[in-house]
Amino acid sequence: MAADSNRSTGRRVPHITLMLMALFLVGGSLGLIVDWPAGPANLDWGVWLMVYGGYVYVVAAALFYVKTGK
Amino acid sequence: MEAAGQYTLILGVYFALMMGLGVWFNSRKRSRTDYFLARGKLGPGAIGFSYSATQMSGSSYMGAIGTERTFGYNFSPASVSSAAAPWFTYVLVGDRLRRVASRVRCHTLVDVFDARYYSKAPGRWAAMIMLLAFIPLIAAQLKAAGNTFEVLLGIPYLVALGLFGTIVILYTVIGGMEAVAWTDMIQGSIMIVGFAVLAPTAVIAAGGFSEMHRQYGEINPGSIGLIGTMPALWVVSSFLVWGFFQIGGAPAAITRFLIPETDSTLKKAMVYSIAFSSFIYVCGTLIAISSGVLLPTLDRADLALPTLIANLMPPVLGGVIIAAVLGATMSTIDSILLLAGSLVVENLWLPRRNSETDEATALRVARVSTLTIGGLALLMAIEPPAAIFWIVTMSFTLMASGFTFPLLLGLWWPRATRQGALVGMLGGVAAGVLWYLAGYVLYGDMNSFIGGVWPALVGPLVSLALMVVVSLLTAAPPDDVVELFFADEVEAVA
Numbered sequence: 410m411a412a413d414s415n416r417s418t419g420r421r422v423p424h425i426t427l428m429l430m431a432l433f434l435v436g437g438s439l440g441l442i443v444d445w446p447a448g449p450a451n452l453d454w455g456v457w458l459m460v461y462g463g464y465v466y467v468v469a470a471a472l473f474y475v476k477t478g479k
Numbered sequence: 480m481e482a483a484g485q486y487t488l489i490l491g492v493y494f495a496l497m498m499g500l501g502v503w504f505n506s507r508k509r510s511r512t513d514y515f516l517a518r519g520k521l522g523p524g525a526i527g528f529s530y531s532a533t534q535m536s537g538s539s540y541m542g543a544i545g546t547e548r549t550f551g552y553n554f555s556p557a558s559v560s561s562a563a564a565p566w567f568t569y570v571l572v573g574d575r576l577r578r579v580a581s582r583v584r585c586h587t588l589v590d591v592f593d594a595r596y597y598s599k600a601p602g603r604w605a606a607m608i609m610l611l612a613f614i615p616l617i618a619a620q621l622k623a624a625g626n627t628f629e630v631l632l633g634i635p636y637l638v639a640l641g642l643f644g645t646i647v648i649l650y651t652v653i654g655g656m657e658a659v660a661w662t663d664m665i666q667g668s669i670m671i672v673g674f675a676v677l678a679p680t681a682v683i684a685a686g687g688f689s690e691m692h693r694q695y696g697e698i699n700p701g702s703i704g705l706i707g708t709m710p711a712l713w714v715v716s717s718f719l720v721w722g723f724f725q726i727g728g729a730p731a732a733i734t735r736f737l738i739p740e741t742d743s744t745l746k747k748a749m750v751y752s753i754a755f756s757s758f759i760y761v762c763g764t765l766i767a768i769s770s771g772v773l774l775p776t777l778d779r780a781d782l783a784l785p786t787l788i789a790n791l792m793p794p795v796l797g798g799v800i801i802a803a804v805l806g807a808t809m810s811t812i813d814s815i816l817l818l819a820g821s822l823v824v825e826n827l828w829l830p831r832r833n834s835e836t837d838e839a840t841a842l843r844v845a846r847v848s849t850l851t852i853g854g855l856a857l858l859m860a861i862e863p864p865a866a867i868f869w870i871v872t873m874s875f876t877l878m879a880s881g882f883t884f885p886l887l888l889g890l891w892w893p894r895a896t897r898q899g900a901l902v903g904m905l906g907g908v909a910a911g912v913l914w915y916l917a918g919y920v921l922y923g924d925m926n927s928f929i930g931g932v933w934p935a936l937v938g939p940l941v942s943l944a945l946m947v948v949v950s951l952l953t954a955a956p957p958d959d960v961v962e963l964f965f966a967d968e969v970e971a972v973a
Binding site for chain 1: 559563693
């Protein structure tokens with residue numbers, strides 16, 4: 410059974426996930442050097458978006474890959 | 480009962496349970512494959528937790544929290560990136576590696592290199608680089624555990640080191656991969672509960688989320704934003720390094736991809752792994768920032784976590800959380816030791832034997848080599864050369880520089896050749912080491928990098944360039960190798 414699943418499905422390249430990875434790396438790097446305005450709770454918006462938002466992005470992107478395989 | 484007595488009791492019960500599991504699993508295994516991989520015997524939860532627990536290590540709890548306490552949100556992008564590491568590795572490497580492992584007999588990444596690069600040379604060099612990097616990596620974990628015992632139990636560092644080191648090395652020698660993966664899941668669950676309690680407690684003690692950040696910003700004004708204490712290139716390169724380059728930088732964790740037999744198991748394992756990592760890193764950031772407020776004068780950053788636990792938690796609860804931290808440490812050590820034992824037997828000892836070797840003899844050699852490497856790391860931990868996080872970073876740099884692109888291109892690019900892989904591997908390691916040395920020559924400190932650019936970024940990029948150029952200049956790989964590794968495209972097209 411396991412061997413069948415290894416052999417029969419072919420190999421699909423997950424294009425959308427690869428693009429999400431590129432966005433994470435390139436967008437993330439650029440986002441780190443922006444001068445962000447002050448935000449709530451004595452933190453600037455950069456910390457909210459790039460740190461706490463970054464975790465949400467990664468979890469959502471991983472779930473997308475698991476659900477769609479794309 | 481005094482606090483130290485309660486900590487001792489809880490940790491004693493915990494370690495006894497883990498040792499019991501090791502003995503029980505030992506009675507079930509029959510072969511080297513069972514010992515090293517437990518292929519097909521583990522579910523997605525066990526694999527996912529095991530990957531993350533191995534990847535995060537005691538350094539994540541002791542070293543990284545201490546580092547994040549010092550550098551604040553300048554360091555947090557590295558934590559986000561670390562949480563993304565399972566995403567990169569599962570998608571870019573995991574599925575392909577699992578498929579290859581179903582066709583080629585593989586116990587370690589070196590076996591994959593041997594098969595892909597139709598030569599023993601890249602694999603042997605990879606084994607030597609890994610063994611070189613593993614000893615300080617294990618020593619860093621032992622130091623983390625020794626520091627924890629030192630603070631909470633009040634016992635001397637060397638006694639703590641000997642006690643913990645002996646337990647974890649014996650446990651690994653006895654148990655093998657199935658025991659390691661199951662105990663990883665148990666330890667992962669304890670970590671979630673422990674951090675779920677400690678993080679909000681510490682934030683409340685620091686005055687609440689908003690007030691904690693106001694105070695932290697006053698104490699460390701350069702560390703409350705993304706850039707300030709550290710230069711932009713330091714922050715950006717740490718962000719790049721700790722996610723994507725764990726593809727090559729964490730070979731012990733990558734071994735988990737050789738376990739599952741189906742695609743769905745692997746995908747579910749990824750979800751467990753990322754959810755677990757993200758939760759732990761968010762809690763870690765809150766704990767680090769709160770410790771900057773609550774312990775502003777602490778001079779050894781590595782002691783931030785155990786000191787916070789000792790100050791904020793009742794001993795029974797603190798003991799459980801410390802069990803979680805030691806679980807992470809133990810998890811990393813046992814996974815690395817297993818891989819090191821496997822490398823010595825499968826890739827260095829067995830290939831030099833002319834006669835057939837029976838399973839029992841090979842398993843005995845695996846255990847003796849695991850014991851030897853663990854013993855060497857224990858010796859190094861007696862007088863460690865730097866803070867935990869920076870020792871781990873040096874080991875990580877060697878492996879990320881040497882393996883990321885030989886592995887990635889080997890699985891995705893049919894044109895990658897043996898010569899390209901070997902030059903890329905050695906050139907990447909040399910570039911990473913030279914970048915360290917250049918920083919040392921210029922600044923007198925191994926942890927200060929030219930322009931703030933981490934060696935673990937420079938090494939892999941040099942490796943990539945060398946590997947592509949040399950591969951294109953040398954003869955293409957044999958057809959049977961391309962067929963073996965890229966057969967799915969052929970089938971998909973057909």
